[in-house]
Amino acid sequence: MPIPAAILTLGLSVVLVLIGLWVGQNVNLLPIDASANAPVYDELFQVLFSIGTSLLLGIVGVLIYSLIRYRRVAGDTGDGLAIEGNLPLEVFWTAVPAIVVLFIGIYSYDIYERMGGMAPLNDHSVHAMQASAGAAMPASMAMEGSDGSGGPARIWAGISPTGEAAAAVNVDVTAMQFAFIFRYPDSGIISGELHVPVGQPVALNMEAKDVIHAFWVPQFRLKQDVIPGQPTLLSFTATKAGRYPIICAELCGPYHGGMRSTVVVEDPDDYSTWVTKNSPAPLPVSATTAPSAPLQS
Amino acid sequence: MTATLSPPTTTPEPQAPLQPQGWLRYFSFSVDHKVIGLQYLVCGFIFYFIGGALAGMIRTELLTPLSDFMPRETYNEVLTLHGTVMIFLWIVPVVNGAFGNYLIPFYVGARDMAFPRLNAVAFWLIPPAGLLLISSYFIGSASQSGWTAYPPLSLTTPATGQVIWILSVLLLGGSSIFGGINFIATILKLRRPGLKMLQLPMFCWALLGTSILVVLSTPVLAGTLVLLSFDIIAHTGFFNPALGGNAVVYQHLFWFYSHPAVYIMVLPAFGLVSEILPVHARKPLFGYITMVYSILAIVVLGLVVWAHHMFTSGTPPWMRLFFTIATSLIAVPTGIKFFNWLATLWGGKIALNTAMLFSCGFIFNFVFGGITGVALAQVPFDIHVHDTYFVVAHFHYIVYGGTVFVIFGSVYHWYPKFTGRMANESLGRLHFLLTFIGFNLCFAPQHWLGLNGMPRRVAEYDPQFTFINQVSSVGALLMAISTLPFLINMVYSAFAGEQAGDNPWRALTPEWLTSSPPPVENWKGPAPLVTHPYGYGEAPQPQAVGASSP
Numbered sequence: 001m002p003i004p005a006a007i008l009t010l011g012l013s014v015v016l017v018l019i020g021l022w023v024g025q026n027v028n029l030l031p032i033d034a035s036a037n038a039p040v041y042d043e044l045f046q047v048l049f050s051i052g053t054s055l056l057l058g059i060v061g062v063l064i065y066s067l068i069r070y071r072r073v074a075g076d077t078g079d080g081l082a083i084e085g086n087l088p089l090e091v092f093w094t095a096v097p098a099i100v101v102l103f104i105g106i107y108s109y110d111i112y113e114r115m116g117g118m119a120p121l122n123d124h125s126v127h128a129m130q131a132s133a134g135a136a137m138p139a140s141m142a143m144e145g146s147d148g149s150g151g152p153a154r155i156w157a158g159i160s161p162t163g164e165a166a167a168a169v170n171v172d173v174t175a176m177q178f179a180f181i182f183r184y185p186d187s188g189i190i191s192g193e194l195h196v197p198v199g200q201p202v203a204l205n206m207e208a209k210d211v212i213h214a215f216w217v218p219q220f221r222l223k224q225d226v227i228p229g230q231p232t233l234l235s236f237t238a239t240k241a242g243r244y245p246i247i248c249a250e251l252c253g254p255y256h257g258g259m260r261s262t263v264v265v266e267d268p269d270d271y272s273t274w275v276t277k278n279s280p281a282p283l284p285v286s287a288t289t290a291p292s293a294p295l296q297s
Numbered sequence: 298m299t300a301t302l303s304p305p306t307t308t309p310e311p312q313a314p315l316q317p318q319g320w321l322r323y324f325s326f327s328v329d330h331k332v333i334g335l336q337y338l339v340c341g342f343i344f345y346f347i348g349g350a351l352a353g354m355i356r357t358e359l360l361t362p363l364s365d366f367m368p369r370e371t372y373n374e375v376l377t378l379h380g381t382v383m384i385f386l387w388i389v390p391v392v393n394g395a396f397g398n399y400l401i402p403f404y405v406g407a408r409d410m411a412f413p414r415l416n417a418v419a420f421w422l423i424p425p426a427g428l429l430l431i432s433s434y435f436i437g438s439a440s441q442s443g444w445t446a447y448p449p450l451s452l453t454t455p456a457t458g459q460v461i462w463i464l465s466v467l468l469l470g471g472s473s474i475f476g477g478i479n480f481i482a483t484i485l486k487l488r489r490p491g492l493k494m495l496q497l498p499m500f501c502w503a504l505l506g507t508s509i510l511v512v513l514s515t516p517v518l519a520g521t522l523v524l525l526s527f528d529i530i531a532h533t534g535f536f537n538p539a540l541g542g543n544a545v546v547y548q549h550l551f552w553f554y555s556h557p558a559v560y561i562m563v564l565p566a567f568g569l570v571s572e573i574l575p576v577h578a579r580k581p582l583f584g585y586i587t588m589v590y591s592i593l594a595i596v597v598l599g600l601v602v603w604a605h606h607m608f609t610s611g612t613p614p615w616m617r618l619f620f621t622i623a624t625s626l627i628a629v630p631t632g633i634k635f636f637n638w639l640a641t642l643w644g645g646k647i648a649l650n651t652a653m654l655f656s657c658g659f660i661f662n663f664v665f666g667g668i669t670g671v672a673l674a675q676v677p678f679d680i681h682v683h684d685t686y687f688v689v690a691h692f693h694y695i696v697y698g699g700t701v702f703v704i705f706g707s708v709y710h711w712y713p714k715f716t717g718r719m720a721n722e723s724l725g726r727l728h729f730l731l732t733f734i735g736f737n738l739c740f741a742p743q744h745w746l747g748l749n750g751m752p753r754r755v756a757e758y759d760p761q762f763t764f765i766n767q768v769s770s771v772g773a774l775l776m777a778i779s780t781l782p783f784l785i786n787m788v789y790s791a792f793a794g795e796q797a798g799d800n801p802w803r804a805l806t807p808e809w810l811t812s813s814p815p816p817v818e819n820w821k822g823p824a825p826l827v828t829h830p831y832g833y834g835e836a837p838q839p840q841a842v843g844a845s846s847p
Contacts, residue, residue: 031749044677052668059635059664063657066642070578071649077803080580080645082834089640090587090633097632101625101671108675109618115677117614211450212544214609214684218750221681225609227545228449229538232611245759249609249684249752251443252450254369257755 016054016061024050034244034265035220036237037115042221044111051100116235167203167235169196175206175213175226178255180246187279194263197271198241206232214249217263223249238265326421328413329817333420334399335715338708340420341391344382344427349777351379356739356773359766364756372756373441374434374458380444381462384558385469386427388700392565393511394420394476396707397504399715400572401480403808403815404498406489406824411482419475426468433461443754445551448525448536448544456529463522463529470515470522473561477511480504489824495589498806498830499582502589503568506596510557510564513600518554521547545610552603560599562696563663564592566703567634570656573710574638576804577653578645581831584637591630598627608679617676624674631667635660651725655706658733662698666691669744684754687747690740698736705732705783712787713801717813718794724786728779735775742768806830 024046033039070080171194172183182191196202206215208226215234216223219242224234248259266274317325322332323339354375358366367375398416402409410416433439440462442451451459484497484505525547527533534540536547575582582588604612604620612620638660647653669691672678682688705728712720742765747753751762758766800809807827811820 029745029748041677041681044675048672048675048678052672056664056668059639060661062639063642063660066639066645067647067649067657070642070645070647072579072646076646078579078646079834080578082581082832083583083640083644084581084831085584085586086640090584090637093636094587094629094633097629101628104671104675105622105625108621108677111675112617112677117617117676117680211453212447216684216750216752218681218748223609223680223683225611227538227611229542229544230611245750247750247752251373251445251447251754253454254373254441256373257364257369257752257757 012061013058016058019057020050020052020054023053031218032240032242033219033221034238034240034242035217035222036239038219038221038239040111040114044108047107048104051104055100168200169202171196171202171204173204173206173215173226174209175215175248176209177211177253178248178259180213180215180248180259180261184275187275189275189278191278193261194246195271195274196238196263196265197268198238198265200268201235201237204234204236206234211252212250213252213259216247216249217244218247219244220263225250238263241265241267326417328409328417330398330402330410330413330416331815331819333410333416334395334397336420337390337394337398337423338396340423340427341387341395344386345391346780347431348379348382348387349780351375351382353773353777355379356770358756359758360770362758362760362763362766367756369756370438370441373443373454373754374439376754377440377443377462378431378434381430381440381466382427383696384444384562385466386423386430388562388696388704389469389473389558390423391704392562392569392700393473393480393504393507394423396500396565396569396711397476397480399711400498400500400808401483401504402487403811403819404501404806404830405484405487406492406807406826407483407487408818408820408824410479411487412479415475416479419472419479422468422472422475426465426472429461429468430465433458433465445555446522446525447551448528448542448547449538451525452528452537459529460526463526467519467522470519473511474515477508477515480508481512484508489826491826492828495586496828496830498568499571499585499588500565500568502592503564503571506592507561507564509596510561510599514554514557514561517550521550521554545607545612548607548610549604552606553600556603556606557599559692559695560595562700564595566659566700567592569703569707570638570659572806573652573656573706574641575831575833576710576802576806577648577650577656578642579647579833580641580645581833582637583640584633585831587633588637591633594630595627598623598630602627602674605674605679608676609683621674621676625671628667628671635664635667650709650722651720651729652706652710654726654729654733655702655709658729659699659702659706662694662702662736666694666698669694682747684752685747686743686751686753689753690743690747693736693740693743698740702732702736705729708787710802711808712790713797714808714813714815716791716794717797718790718792719797719801720790720794721786724782724789728782728786731775731779731782735772735777735779737772739769739772739776742772805832 027049029049030042030045033042170185172185173194174181174183179192180194182194183189184191204215206224206226208228210228212225212227214223214225217236219240220236220238222234222236224232226232242265244263244265246261246263248256250256252259264274317327322329323336325332327333327336354367355372358364358372360366364372398410430439436457438455438458440446440451440458441454442459446459446462484501488494488497524533524535528535528537528542532540534542536542536544538544571582571588602620602624604616605624608617608620669687673682673688673691709720709725712718746762746765746769749762751758751766797813799811799813801813802809805827807825807830808815810825810827
């Protein structure tokens with residue numbers, strides 16, 4: 001009797017794990033991935049989704065089975081079995097979640113490191129940047145270009161803190177009620193939407209003018225609060241051309257829901273065209289040129 | 298831990314003849330723990346319906362992608378009031394104050410709480426605080442900064458509403474602390490001689506753990522809000538970056554209370570479920586000792602996980618790592634409790650009545666919310682979904698799908714004790730069905746909304762999310778409709794329900810070993826000594842008075 005039950009349990013567990021794996025592989029709940037760390041995120045999501053599905057189905061399965069199998073027959077006033085506990089069983093279901101949680105913790109730590117999140121934040125020494133860049137960033141990362149060596153120390157970076165020196169494109173971001181303003185220090189462009197070249201690391205030097213805002217691009221799987229008094233650095237590498245929403249994710253006032261912008265990821269050529277076109281004089285739809293010109297959000 | 302002080306049977310002060318009798322006592326400063334418990338319960342339900350109406354306004358606004366139902370400022374007031382009312386005036390007072398007050402003295406074999414007058418004070422702080430909070434909407438502007446009141450936003454929104462919000466939360470926090478002290482004293486010091494800690498019903502342990510959290514963390518919130526009010530009124534700069542303050546410090550202090558607050562809201566629910574399941578499954582509570590240790594572990598861990606609300610606020614990496622691990626670890630003791638409940642059901646003789654249905658609904662919803670909770674604890678996962686509808690869905694699965702389901706289950710379970718009459722089962726099942734379907738329809742799709750780019754606390758959104766938001770709103774409508782059979786049932790059954798008798802469920806815990814409703818001071822004779830509150834399946838059967846169909 002106990003052997004078939006054990007085999008049955010084992011068999012059902014395997015089935016549950018397989019269903020979980022299948023669901024994790026085949027059910028896609030996420031928007032497209034358009035940055036270097038988005039596929040890494042999606043990998044974590046898949047694993048968590050698989051584990052979660054197996055667990056939920058298992059627990060709900062036992063629950064529904066019990067409710068049907070052990071339903072009280074009308075008129076039966078007897079009691080169930082007087083089982084007050086079972087130490088091996090309790091040790092088992094303490095150990096299994098502990099192991100699962102430990103695995104998830106270590107795995108997500110690994111994911112976070114691959115995203116570059118564990119690099120020291122307050123220290124922007126070259127050493128830290130290169131360590132982070134080497135470990136975390138894909139080969140597409142070009143160390144060319146910018147000269148962002150100086151400037152005030154940016155702290156409180158969120159994820160992929162590759163550092164200013166490593167970035168091909170530096171953008172100063174001002175978050176205010178209720179808009180994001182993007183300044184390109186290299187070309188002097190001031191824009192209401194963010195333009196970045198595909199495949200090149202971008203560093204956003206973010207500041208909030210009034211209240212806390214949060215910079216979120218769902219397709220990049222990136223979010224970083226922008227807190228007044230705390231200059232913040234956020235780095236990413238976009239990988240797919242397209243237009244994606246930039247959303248303020250922290251309640252910032254009545255028009256919080258309207259505080260949105262767009263990030264335009266374009267081929268490096270198109271990006272250069274955009275830069276040259278907008279750098280000196282004329283002003284198309286979304287950009288003004290003179291840094292002193294009044295802003296339009 | 299034996300009671301060395303004078304045992305309760307000899308100490309009660311003579312009942313003051315000044316105490317009103319009859320229905321009037323529910324509108325008096327009664328010191329009877331049962332009266333106070335029901336005061337908490339009914340008062341909580343009134344605020345629940347107010348908070349629910351506010352939720353209905355939010356879901357109506359979100360039917361369309363445009364902000365077209367109410368002004369944007371009003372929307373922010375509504376969402377702030379909804380959160381504050383539901384947390385501070387509904388769940389915390391009901392799950393602690395109502396059921397704690399009603400049940401704890403029975404469970405420890407006492408005739409009342411340790412500090413009956415403090416108990417009355419704790420309750421009577423709530424109605425004025427609630428009215429104060431809601432009045433702010435009518436005298437200008439209610440707080441618009443969300444229930445989190447993050448500065449600098451809370452320093453720039455209309456000050457009157459914000460200050461009233463702070464005052465109201467301070468009063469409610471005070472009430473909560475008074476209650477917590479009272480529960481700790483009652484459980485530790487008023488136990489009937491001969492009753493050991495490890496013989497107490499699980500709800501006592503749950504409330505002991507909860508009260509420790511309340512007493513340790515609520516003062517931190519109070520201090521924080523006082524500082525915030527200084528920033529608003531006296532223009533100090535504690536949290537104002539423009540004056541050299543630090544906005545993140547507020548977040549740390551706020552969440553030092555407000556994460557334990559989640560456990561303050563769910564631990565008592567865990568305790569209540571542990572009382573309901575054995576009775577209706579006719580089986581002992583499985584793994585009593587591991588349940589106790591789980592509660593204690595949750596209390597300890599619950600105090601050191603707060604920064605997982607701040608993963609995008611620029612916390613240093615080591616802190617993110619620590620809080621990820623601590624948060625994930627809570628899944629272990631929580632998981633133990635769920636496995637133990639399943640094992641309690643396994644092999645039982647389960648009566649699928651309304652109390653049981655809500656309890657099983659709780660298990661489903663909470664497991665769902667627990668799984669998304671473990672995912673949210675992972676920093677890289679959280680960075681995408683933080684402050685989105687994914688989080689909204691997650692915490693509603695915990696506090697509504699978890700605690701509110703248990704509150705409903707508990708109301709059905711103890712209704713015969715409260716009123717002496719049985720609640721109507723058919724209406725109860727209809728209530729459960731509508732609530733369960735409505736709840737899942739409302740909140741399950743919100744996970745997808747969050748993953749795909751809808752932030753929380755917005756009055757307008759990307760039109761691609763319209764359909765799913767409408768589905769969610771239909772779910773909310775079902776939840777609103779589900780309260781009708783509940784209300785009808787509660788009122789109708791109080792007058793016309795079947796007579797319950799003392800112990801319709803043939804339960805073993807001490808509140809059933811007296812009349813329904815129980816007399817003042819709980820038992821006519823001496824308090825019974827119940828050392829096996831879950832002794833089902835053992836001979837001899839309890840003294841079943843008045844049998845009734847389950």
